[in-house]
Amino acid sequence: MQRDPRIGHDEGDLTLTALRTEVAHTHPSRLPIRAFPTRGVHSVIAGIGTYAPERVLTNADLEKIVDTSDGWITERTGMKERHIAQAGTASWELGVHAGERALADAGVAPEEVDLVMVASSAPDAPFPSMACRVQEQLGLTNAWAFDLLAACTGLLYELQIADVMIAAGRARTVLVIGAEVLSRLLDWTDRSTCVLLGDAAGALVVRAAEHGGGFRSWSLGADGREWDLLRFGERAQTGAYAAGDPNPHFIMRGPETFKFAVECFTRSGQAALDAAGVTVDQLDLFVPHQANRRIIEAAARRAGIPEQKVFINIERYGNTSTATVPLALYDAREQGRLKPGMKVLMSTFASGLTWASTVMEWE
Numbered sequence: 001m002q003r004d005p006r007i008g009h010d011e012g013d014l015t016l017t018a019l020r021t022e023v024a025h026t027h028p029s030r031l032p033i034r035a036f037p038t039r040g041v042h043s044v045i046a047g048i049g050t051y052a053p054e055r056v057l058t059n060a061d062l063e064k065i066v067d068t069s070d071g072w073i074t075e076r077t078g079m080k081e082r083h084i085a086q087a088g089t090a091s092w093e094l095g096v097h098a099g100e101r102a103l104a105d106a107g108v109a110p111e112e113v114d115l116v117m118v119a120s121s122a123p124d125a126p127f128p129s130m131a132c133r134v135q136e137q138l139g140l141t142n143a144w145a146f147d148l149l150a151a152c153t154g155l156l157y158e159l160q161i162a163d164v165m166i167a168a169g170r171a172r173t174v175l176v177i178g179a180e181v182l183s184r185l186l187d188w189t190d191r192s193t194c195v196l197l198g199d200a201a202g203a204l205v206v207r208a209a210e211h212g213g214g215f216r217s218w219s220l221g222a223d224g225r226e227w228d229l230l231r232f233g234e235r236a237q238t239g240a241y242a243a244g245d246p247n248p249h250f251i252m253r254g255p256e257t258f259k260f261a262v263e264c265f266t267r268s269g270q271a272a273l274d275a276a277g278v279t280v281d282q283l284d285l286f287v288p289h290q291a292n293r294r295i296i297e298a299a300a301r302r303a304g305i306p307e308q309k310v311f312i313n314i315e316r317y318g319n320t321s322t323a324t325v326p327l328a329l330y331d332a333r334e335q336g337r338l339k340p341g342m343k344v345l346m347s348t349f350a351s352g353l354t355w356a357s358t359v360m361e362w363e
């Protein structure tokens with residue numbers, strides 16, 4: 001057998017699966033949902049930091065840009081305003097501000113951080129990672145650093161990694177960030193998408209629990225069969241970068257996405273509650289990814305979670321992808337709706353498809 005010196009394989013060993021070109025759609029009810037309880041040292045969210053750029057874009061402002069109305073946006077999404085970064089702002093810059101505030105909130109010194117992760121749906125470049133930029137800016141001299149791409153679910157995936165690292169004794173303090181300048185991904189002539197997203201960052205400090213709180217369960221999943229439901233660019237079959245898409249932007253099959261989102265929230269949320277041994281009655285607060293008020297309300301209704309236990313702040317920020325959960329946790333705590341001892345369910349759903357839910361006892 002002839003050896004190819006360039007790739008270091010025997011030619012006969014190369015057995016590649018033929019790439020699928022058709023899209024193999026599935027039904028929302030067929031999503032493979034599973035969940036498991038946590039083990040080992042429990043970890044908690046010990047600090048929250050948020051940051052949103054100064055400029056606010058209201059629904060009335062959008063009426064001047066595209067053929068839309070405050071009434072339509074409010075009724076269909078629950079959004080009233082969103083923040084927009086100045087042109088040229090990097091996602092990691094927003095992450096630095098949120099990260100700094102989260103460290104201060106937790107009373108943690110930069111050198112105490114063992115790992116920093118940045119999740120984003122609007123990464124600034126293939127490399128260096130945004131996490132390395134944050135590490136340098138905040139002086140996290142003892143931290144290793146990497147980025148995570150799972151669209152809006154990235155923040156909960158990061159939290160799960162932080163939880164595992166602490167449970168295994170590999171880290172004591174982890175800084176988890178979601179940072180987004182989504183406004184630069186938008187086609188500002190497309191009213192069906194440009195009204196939905198906003199720019200912001202959120203950061204969470206994760207540390208070992210000291211008073212009996214902590215993550216109790218996780219439901220984590222992905223289903224690539226629906227890869228084209230939410231995508232970046234027309235040439236998304238191979239990826240906008242690979243295909244050299246000259247003008248990629250955010251594209252979504254809205255009504256179908258809506259159905260998958262409700263299904264994911266309901267089933268993965270219930271799976272996480274079951275794995276944690278927590279009933280809906282015992283739940284104190286549901287903090288979902290803020291993509292659409294109607295999605296959240298439909299999912300809460302199906303799960304039997306009463307309105308007063310659901311936290312929504314979508315009217316202030318729109319959908320900020322990986323930043324929505326930290327922004328919501330921060331506002332919930334500010335409003336006195338998040339207190340030690342409370343049982344909290346967090347859920348996200350995103351492009352990929354990806355989803356995650358976790359049940360945590362707040363400390």
Ligand SMILES: CC(C)(COP(=O)(O)OP(=O)(O)OC[C@H]1O[C@@H](n2cnc3c(N)ncnc32)[C@H](O)[C@@H]1OP(=O)(O)O)[C@@H](O)C(=O)NCCC(=O)NCCS
Nearest residue numbers: 068069072076152191192195254255257258291292349350
């Ligand atoms: C995007 C979304 C708000 C649209 O709401 P919808 O009720 O499904 O609306 P449709 O897309 O069916 O459009 C209904 C009508 O409103 C119109 N429309 C769309 N955007 C509009 C806007 N900004 N202003 C006014 N009209 C608009 C459409 O053109 C359509 O008009 P037509 O009936 O004359 O064709 C909704 O589908 C949604 O939230 N989907 C999921 C979003 C999501 O979760 N995204 C991120 C996941 S991380």
